[in-house]
Amino acid sequence: MSGAGLAGVDLSFRYAPQGPWAVRDVSAAVEPGVVLAVLGPNGSGKSSLLRLLSGALEPEVGRVSLGDVPLSRIPDRDRARRIGVVPQSEPSPFPISVRDLVAMGRYPHLGTWREPARRDHEAMERAMHRCSVEHFADRDVGTLSGGEAQRVRVARALAQEPEILLLDEPAAGLDLRHQMELHTLLRSLAGEGMGILLITHDLNLASRFAHRLLLLNEGHATAKGTPGDVVRDTLLEGVYQWPVRVVEHPGPGPDVRAPQAIPLARRVVE
Amino acid sequence: MTGVAPRLGTLLVLLTGTALVSVSIGAARIPVLEIIPALLGQIEGTSRSILVHLRLPRVVLAIGVGGALALAGTTFQALLRNPLAEPYVLGISGGAAVGAVGVLVAGLGARLPWAVPLGAFVGALLAMFLVLRVARAAGGSRLDSRVLILAGVVVGAFFNAVILLLLSIADVESFRSAIFWMMGNLSGATWSGNALLALYILPGTALLLALARPFDLLARGEDVAFHLGVRVERTKLLAYVVASLLVAAAVAFAGVIGFVGLIVPHALRLLWGPGHRLLLPASFLAGAAFLLMADTVARVVIAPAELPTGVITALAGVPLFVFLLVRRGVQ
Amino acid sequence: MDDQGQNVHLEGPARRVVSIIPSMTELVVALDAREALVARTRYDRDPSLAYLPSLGGTIRPNLEAIADLHPDLVIAWSDEEHSPLSRRLRDMGIPVYHASVQRIEDIHRHAQRLGHLLGRDAEATGFLSDLEARLTAVRETPHPGTPPTVLYIVWHDPPQTAGPGTFLDEIIEIAGGRNVFHDARSSWPQISMEEIVRRDPDVVVAATRHDGEPDDGGWLRRPGWQELTAVQGGRTLAVNADLFNRPGPGVAEAAEILHQYLAGVTEARAGGSELDEANRTEPGTVP
Structure with missing residues (x-):
């Protein structure tokens, strides 16, 4: 494993001692400038892998390191300055404005007592602008649509100014335009040097926007590599237990010819 | 976080005004302008005795206890993410009451005036460690707030049974003393007791105020807080132990005064929102002012007798809270 | 007639008396009727009564324990709080004498009535005149x-x-x-x-x-x-x-x-x- 980025090597984890493995012998690297999409059926271990890489879970076997330093040895606030995480969902017991929620992303920089300085405000404004949430910055997050709220949470992670960004199904519940905008944003962040891991169920968007794919099945890494390596009909049919036909994205666009998997009606195959 | 300073300033003015009124009225009326001359010894006699040895220590105790209870209530609500959380939700009052009632029923209350606060404090600490042990045994290495609440309720129920047992074997006089203690009152205020209380309240309050930002993040869930760099387990343990110590010290000197720690945090949250950087210091000031008002009423309303302060906090606090809740709902 | 306005009728002088009021217990003793007492409470600390079984505290006396002593007279508080007890005692056919004692004149009244119920009328008269004499002696020696x-x-x-x-x-x-x-x-x-x-x-x-x-x-x-x-x-x-x-x-x-x-x-x-x-x-x- 090279020095830069976040790397998990031979990770194994289970929630109960002697229980079934949630993640088994999986390696994954989140490298600068690269979008890694983690795919797989429900319960294949995607979220557990993300939690292992974020430090929220400790692997039973294997190790996670950030720039050659074991992740568990990095102090919490240092870690949060370098790894931003957008979890699938979070409780929202009290009303809070968009601006205040994004401001939470500055905590790893501010700590207990320091007041936000100009640098902090700039980072917040930049993050809100990147996610197009600045025009409703003073609204209560509870009154936003699902897509708007999701963008606010991405903005909070960006306000951390991390070098690594981990997102758990960030596009779930977003409409077509917002899905495309979000994936475009992730791709351009990678273009600026950020390392990005996203969990998604959308094979076709992953194939178009991610540099590398990791396909999990029952806790194991079934396939990894470029979209062309992973989006193959025999492989996907084995993992998802459903017939698919892989075609090329017709374009136009920069992602023309990206492989696209079309699930078939079962009748046709039989 | 706009408006922290002016709002805290408003509360400080309110607290100061309440303190002046409270020092002035009572069995002997001491005009506000005569307070300073009386303190300097320029006015002699029973008024000065009452002021220096009874009323002032009691005002200081009300401020300390009210502030500590409201601050602890806010902390427990943040820690347990449960709106019903209050200073006594984790069984501390039960433990303290077993200690205090045990001392009173054993007949030590008359001979050793410090035995009751000591017994209450030891009982409160016992409850705190018991709840922590039970929660740890059931919830593993992590401090699970649901397990903590269950442990607190169960330990509290056990202590309540012990209290009833003690009361049923008590004689008439110690029964009266025990009931009076459990209703909460500040008549035991002394300067030395206040000094001891300050040893807990000053550092405890400073520590809890430092947790304002982590509390804000914890409100979004432990996962989010962790990802934003909060040391979640350490923060929870620190909050639990410090808030419990504050409550233990408050209960030791004032008995079980209810509702301050439940109503003041909620009222402030309804008025000024959930941000802990305002909420924590505001809880202390508002809790202090509220208990001071309640205790002043308790002292004068049926003079020459006095009511248990805890009765007033409930009688006045509940309608006030319902008003705020309804007004908020209408908006 | 007792302090609840009820008449207490006995066939003859009471022979088995339970008093759950310590002051009335002492009054019974003062009327020279100690041997009529069949129980005491934990507050009756007089050593000469120590041989009697204790009914415990007086806040909530044990009804079964009282009934088990087969008393022919129970002396009980006359306030509301204790009336369920006396109602149930009456239902069992046990006569109850209700007493409330606030002032010294109440002691006079109870001495006369209990003296009558216990067949100690003469002792009651003697006790009262002695009490009155002692109080008068105190009253008539004023301080400067x-x-x-x-x-x-x-x-x-x-x-x-x-x-x-x-x-x-x-x-x-x-x-x-x-x-x-x-x-x-x-x-x-x-x-x-x-x-x-x-x-x-x-x-x-x-x-x-x-x-x-x-x-x-x-x-x-x-x-x-x-x-x-x-x-x-x-x-x-x-x-x-x-x-x-x-x-x-x-x-x-x-x-x-x-x-x-x-x-x-x-x-x-x-x-x-x-x-x-x-x-x-x-x-x-x-x-």
Whole structure:
């Protein structure tokens, strides 16, 4: 494993001692400038892998390191300055404005007592602008649509100014335009040097926007590599237990010819 | 976080005004302008005795206890993410009451005036460690707030049974003393007791105020807080132990005064929102002012007798809270 | 006729008596009818009654235990709180004599009626004339000067005193003192420490110990007490609660003890040495 980025090597984890493995012998690297999409059926271990890489879970076997330093040895606030995480969902017991929620992303920089300085405000404004949430910055997050709220949470992670960004199904519940905008944003962040891991169920968007794919099945890494390596009909049919036909994205666009998997009606195959 | 300073300033003015009124009225009326001359010894006699040895220590105790209870209530609500959380939700009052009632029923209350606060404090600490042990045994290495609440309720129920047992074997006089203690009152205020209380309240309050930002993040869930760099387990343990110590010290000197720690945090949250950087210091000031008002009423309303302060906090606090809740709902 | 206005009818003098009121128990003994008692409560600490089975505390006496003694007369409190007990006793055919005792004149009434129920009419007459003679003797030996003000502490936590209309208020007056809370609005008011300091009584009498128990005055270290000139001057009297807090035959002795103590206080005062260091006494105790 090279020095830069976040790397998990031979990770194994289970929630109960002697229980079934949630993640088994999986390696994954989140490298600068690269979008890694983690795919797989429900319960294949995607979220557990993300939690292992974020430090929220400790692997039973294997190790996670950030720039050659074991992740568990990095102090919490240092870690949060370098790894931003957008979890699938979070409780929202009290009303809070968009601006205040994004401001939470500055905590790893501010700590207990320091007041936000100009640098902090700039980072917040930049993050809100990147996610197009600045025009409703003073609204209560509870009154936003699902897509708007999701963008606010991405903005909070960006306000951390991390070098690594981990997102758990960030596009779930977003409409077509917002899905495309979000994936475009992730791709351009990678273009600026950020390392990005996203969990998604959308094979076709992953194939178009991610540099590398990791396909999990029952806790194991079934396939990894470029979209062309992973989006193959025999492989996907084995993992998802459903017939698919892989075609090329017709374009136009920069992602023309990206492989696209079309699930078939079962009748046709039989 | 706009408006922290002016709002805290408003509360400080309110607290100061309440303190002046409270020092002035009572069995002997001491005009506000005569307070300073009386303190300097320029006015002699029973008024000065009452002021220096009874009323002032009691005002200081009300401020300390009210502030500590409201601050602890806010902390427990943040820690347990449960709106019903209050200073006594984790069984501390039960433990303290077993200690205090045990001392009173054993007949030590008359001979050793410090035995009751000591017994209450030891009982409160016992409850705190018991709840922590039970929660740890059931919830593993992590401090699970649901397990903590269950442990607190169960330990509290056990202590309540012990209290009833003690009361049923008590004689008439110690029964009266025990009931009076459990209703909460500040008549035991002394300067030395206040000094001891300050040893807990000053550092405890400073520590809890430092947790304002982590509390804000914890409100979004432990996962989010962790990802934003909060040391979640350490923060929870620190909050639990410090808030419990504050409550233990408050209960030791004032008995079980209810509702301050439940109503003041909620009222402030309804008025000024959930941000802990305002909420924590505001809880202390508002809790202090509220208990001071309640205790002043308790002292004068049926003079020459006095009511248990805890009765007033409930009688006045509940309608006030319902008003705020309804007004908020209408908006 | 008892204090609930009910007539108590007995075939003959009561032979098996249960009293759950300590002062009435003492009255029965004073009427020379000790052998009629078949039980006592935990508050009847008289050694000569120790052989009797105890019914426990008087707040909630055990009904079965009372019935099991087959009493032919039960003496019970007349207030509401205890009426379910007496109703059930009546249902079982056990006669109940209800008593409420607040003033010394109540003791007269109960002595006469119980004397009748116990077949001790003559003893009742003798007891009453002796009681009256002792109280009169105390009353007719006044102290010099104005009567000292007396704070009577029924119990110290929370401070509770005896107000107007109580036998203790009468005892203080008979003994030549003036009850500092004679103007209170209720009979047994709970009072604030501030009010006590403001009224600053000449003498503090406290019933904070029971028969045979010591009272080192530890409760006087609670806030406020040290501000009283009575406490500073050592004019505190710790009395036996079983004697003083009980409106029974002991009121004469209580009045005599208090009178003797107040005589000492007024003598010292007349000597002009009220705050003289040499005249300070340890908190007094009564044998």
